[in-house]
Amino acid sequence: xxxxxxxxxLLFTFSCFSxxxxxxxxKNRKPSSNLITYPAYAKECGFLLLMFVPIGINDRFVNxxxxxxxxAKGGILSQITLQESWYYGFIGTGYCTTITAMVTKxxxx
Numbered sequence: 001x002x003x004x005x006x007x008x009x010l011l012f013t014f015s016c017f018s019x020x021x022x023x024x025x026x027k028n029r030k031p032s033s034n035l036i037t038y039p040a041y042a043k044e045c046g047f048l049l050l051m052f053v054p055i056g057i058n059d060r061f062v063n064x065x066x067x068x069x070x071x072a073k074g075g076i077l078s079q080i081t082l083q084e085s086w087y088y089g090f091i092g093t094g095y096c097t098t099i100t101a102m103v104t105k106x107x108x109x
Contacts, residue, residue, distance in 0.1 A: 021061040042067035045096040060097040075105035
């Protein structure tokens with residue numbers, strides 16, 4: 001009986017881990033003299049079904065950051081803003097992560 005309780009506790013403790021989000025800082029990279037700056041935007045959502053079952057929640061930050069890096073296409077990301085929002089659904093709660101940033105590129109890139 002104690003083994004079942006320990007197993008259930010371990011299941012609940014380690015079942016909702018996600019990837020850590022590490023935003024690299026590249027101090028050596030400098031843009032060229034001819035700069036182009038444009039905004040980038042990425043949003044990723046997940047749902048917590050019955051306030052218990054996570055669906056697409058664990059990797060929202062990593063997925064949103066990956067989307068914004070793809071939009072940058074090798075440019076330098078700056079003024080990165082992270083916003084969390086949530087909404088009620090009939091059988092759970094939705095959580096969204098929105099990342100906005102400015103992308104700076106040289107026109108020779």
